[in-house]
Amino acid sequence: MDKGYIVPEAALKKLRAAKGLGQAVYIYGATGYGKTELVKQYLSKRRYLYISCAEDSAGLLEAAQEEGKGKEAETRTVAAVDDLHLLKDAEGRRAVLSLIKRRDVWLILICRSPIPVWLMPPYVGGGLLVITEDDLRLKEKEIAAYIKSQGLDITEGELAFVTQRSRGNAYIVRHTALKMLEGLRPGSKLEQEIGEAFAGYLESHVMVQWDSDLLEFLMQVSVADEFTLPFAEMITGNCHAPELLERAVETGNFLSCKDGVYRLRPQLIRALRRRAAKEYSPRERAGHVYNAGLYYEMQGQIVPALAMFEQCGNKERIRELLIRNARLNPGNGHYFELRHYYLQMKEEEVEESPVLMAGMSMLYSLLLQEKESEYWYKKLEGFASAAKGGRRREAVSRLAYLDIALPHRGSADMIGIMKKMPALIFDKGMSLPEFSVTSNCPSTMNGGKDFCHWSREDRKLAATIGKLVERVLGRYGKGLVKAALGESLYEKGEDIYEVLTLLARAKMEAEGGGMAELAFAAVGLQVRLDTLQGQIQTAGEVLASFEKNVIEQGAVQLLPNIAALRCRLALYQGNREAVLAWMGQAPDEDKEFCILERYRYLTKVRCYLSLGKYLKAQALLEKLRYYAEKCGRTYIRMEVCLLSAIAKYRTGGEWKGEFFPMLREACGYHFIRLVSEEGAAAQELFAAAGKSLLEKEVMDKAWLSRLMEETGKVAVRYPAYLKGRLAExxxxxxxxxxxxxxxxxxxxxxxxxxxxxxxxxxxxxxxxxxxxxxxxxxxxxxxxxxxxxxxx
Structure with a gap:
């Protein structure tokens, strides 16, 4: 670093405090954070002993053997030991431990890694003051001062860019200033150039210090940005992987581990891959990538597995995985995430497999492209009519599955379809492929398909067609009828004890050889019921208990919507911090819109309303409205209208055109909870409309009176729900x-x-x-x- 380098204030304060106390200092951070420069600048006007373990570790022994010269602070010997991560011999480490105990020596240790195991005793005993990498990071103000000291001007936007991308690394900030002196401005081009240069620096100045076996190991695992120990063993075939990972952690602060997952810094990954490209032949490197793909495949992680097989050019493996994924239902599969793999397949490749043709029909339906979906359905029909034996049975069963499950077809003909299934499945010995009733949403009536129209005759349908549906769906339908009937009765505000009984039995049936997703539908309804009754703490406990079981069973596909349901509880409680935390992991509808995320999107709309982001809420609602209309989602369409009315009312827009038609339609189904669960937010609309206008718009006065009464109770119980940003x-x-x-x-x-x-x-x-x-x-x-x- 040059004289223009600015010492980070946080680190300087700690160094001064340690000097005053005579306490040994341990400074650590990755390459480029200015550890050595910090010490040199601080000690520039003092005499001190400098020892580098990379060049003169023998000096440690001499310093440790030297007799004490005094005990007072002003007579202490100042010793700085650099590159401590390279100190591997036991004698040298004993010398350091000895110096830490010496009262006549003020010791500064400089290392790339956090405290190693052999230094834990003095650290735990309070003998070390630690200056971390975070302390060494240059803050925005310090970066601005440095750039100004170089005679450069920088805008606020450019300064924010440099601060974020450099992460306060002094080397990168210095390099940025040099490039700016050459005429480049902060941006993607400058970032790319500095990234390449820094990777080159790491390769030529840092990695050369590592043992060859460690470097070889890290080059091989660098095919992935993160990895576990089994993953590393699979790629490298090295039985010493645990030892090598331990050494890697101690070698520098570039490898972190959390919950058994190791992560390399992006700069080091780039450097390792550059070096690997020189050390290994393309075939050898492809072998490492292929092993990584196999590991992901064995773990059921199809998305990263496909990325690895694509990287190593193994097209046959890609096709096999796409077929395997197409055998899964959309709730368990990865249709949307893998769409570019499916869509880039040649038509003749797809036509060879009935599973792929069915998968393409489902994918296009998920993408709301019904014409293309029906095109592949017809292709599959043609295949089924010409095929024989097992391939024909496969095609026919896939057609039956699509008849029930294609999103764009809605649910209008579902009873007729179900009545035809026994002859196909039981009489001809076929079986339905893996099926999802709920698409992992906490609902059966509004899950994989919309069944609002069934609600009008819910008890009759449960008694007649219910057994047929469960028989056709097998284990995928266990508990379905009771859960669906319970949900219908709940939505209409009928006897809560009957609802609870149905939900409890549905959950037990689903857990007794059925699917976790149906148990989630029952639990989700129970959580809503508890919340409505004002028992929100109980609701949270029920959800937490179920989530624990889900994790133990490995039904991880339910976790995103469980988190969304927990966020809805936080909205009722007015827990802004929890809402913001969930928003950080919510799907980004501006990046891409996936209909399988509808429950999380509707949760996100409510978060937008609670945060006062009404235009964001309205933009997302319009996307959901389009989906609801295309796929015949009656309940979601009504929900969208209600939430849209709330957003428009709060922004002074025309809200009545949304609100009154929604009320009339909800009244037609006798749905109460669709509206009443919105509590205070819906109460605003009732108050603004006035009782006389409401009674004029809604003919069923008894239903309206009951709805307004329950909505008022919810508003009183949860006054902070969707409260919106406070006025200023x-x-x-x-x-x-x-x-x-x-x-x-x-x-x-x-x-x-x-x-x-x-x-x-x-x-x-x-x-x-x-x-x-x-x-x-x-x-x-x-x-x-x-x-x-x-x-x-």
């Missing part, structure tokens, strides 16, 4: 604020109009808008809320 002064124009101030003085609308020289109608408009923004219904509440928020 900038949300109000000067006229609106003036009206609020005069209302606070007790003046009427006509008096305010006269004082402000406004029309009374204008005053009333502003009053109404003020109430909406403050989330209140009257003058007294408006004034109190505005004062609480500091607006008045």
């Amino acid at each position: 002064a900038p949300d109000f124009c000067e006229a609106a604020l003036s009206i609020l101030r005069l209302q606070a003085e007790g003046k009427s609308a006509s008096q305010i109009a006269g004082e402000l020289s406004m029309k009374e109608a204008t005053v009333k408009y502003h009053v109404k808008e003020n109430y909406r923004k403050l989330g209140v219904c009257g003058k007294a509440d408006a004034v109190l809320t505005a004062r609480d928020l500091g607006i008045l």
Whole structure:
């Protein structure tokens, strides 16, 4: 580093504190974080002993054997031991431990790795003050000062880019400044150049210090960004992998481990791959990649397995995996994630396999491209009519599966389809492929398909066609009828004890040889019921218990929607921190829209509403509306209309055109909980509409009265649910604020109009808008809320 290098303040403070206490210091961080430069600058005006374990480890022994010269702070010998990660002999390590204990020596240890095992005794005993890599990171202010010291100007956006991409690494910041002096500005091109240069530096100055067996091991595992011990053993075939990983951790702070998963830093991965390209032939490197693919395949991780087989050019393996994935239902398979592999296959390749043809039909349906889906369905039909034996049976069973499961076909003809199944399955000895009733959503009536229309005759259908459905679906349908009937009764607000009985039995049937997804549907309904009754803590405990069982059973496909359901509980509790944490892992609808994520998307809409991001909520709702219309999803369409009405009402848009048709349709099904579960958010709309208009729009007065009563109870139980961002002064124009101030003085609308020289109608408009923004219904509440928020 040059004289322009700026010492990170956090590290400097710790170094000064250690000097005052006479406490030994351990400084660690990856290459380029300025560890040595920090010490040299701090000690630049002092005499000190510098020992590098890379060049003169013998000096350690001399320093340890030297007699003490004093005990006072001003007479202590200052010793800096650098490159400690290279100190491997026992004698040298004993010398360091001896120096740490010496009161006449102030010792500074510089290393690339966190505290090694052999230094744990003095560390645990309080003999070491540790300066971490985080302490060494240059902060944005320090980076700005350094760049300015080099005579350079930088914009705020460029500074943020450099800070984020460099992660405060002094070497990268220095290199950035040099490139800027050459005329490059911070951006992708500069980042690429520096990344290549840094990888070259690591290759030529850092990796050359490693033992050959360690370097060879890391080059081989670098085919993946992260790996486990079994993974490393599979790729390398090295029985000493545990020992090598231990050595790698001690060699430098570039390898981290969490929950058994090792991760290499991106810069080192690039350097290792560069070196591997020189050391190994293309065939040898392809072998390492192929082994990685096999490991992923054995673990059932099809997406990374395919990426590895694509990288090593093994097309036959790719085809085999795509067929295997196509045998899974969309809830367990990876159709959407693997779509580019399927779509790049040649048509003649697909036509050779009935499983692939069925998979293509399902994939296109998931992509909302019904014409292409039906094209492959017809292709499969043609194959079935010409094929014989096992291949014909496979094709016919796939056609039967698609008849039931294709999303774009909806569920209108489902009873007729189900009645034909026994003759096909039982009489002809065929079986349905793997099936998903719920698509991993906590619902059966609104799961893989929408069955709102069945709800009108729920008890009759459960008693008649119920047994047939369960018989056709086999273990995939265990508990289905009871769960579906329980959900229908719940939605209509019928006897909670009957609902609980049905859900409990459905769960037991699903757990007794059925599918975990159906148990989740029952548990999800129980969680909703507990929440509705005000027992939200019980709801959380029920969900946590079920999640634990799911993890033990390995049904990991349910975990994302379990987390979404937990987020919905957090919304009821007004737990903003939990909501924001979930949003960090929620699917990004702007990057890609996948219909299998609909439950998480609808959860995300509610999060947007609670955070006051109404335009984001509306944009996502329009995508969900398009999906609901294309695939005949009645319940989701009604849900979208309700949430859209809430968003539009809060932004002053036309909301009644969404709200009233939704109410009339929900009334037609006698659904209560679709609306009442939205509590305070729906209550806003009822209050804004007024009782007389509601009764005019909805003919069933008894249903409406019951709905409004239950919605009011939920609003009282969960006042913070979807509350939205609190209003702030900038949300109000000067006229609106003036009206609020005069209302606070007790003046009427006509008096305010006269004082402000406004029309009374204008005053009333502003009053109404003020109430909406403050989330209140009257003058007294408006004034109190505005004062609480500091607006008045």
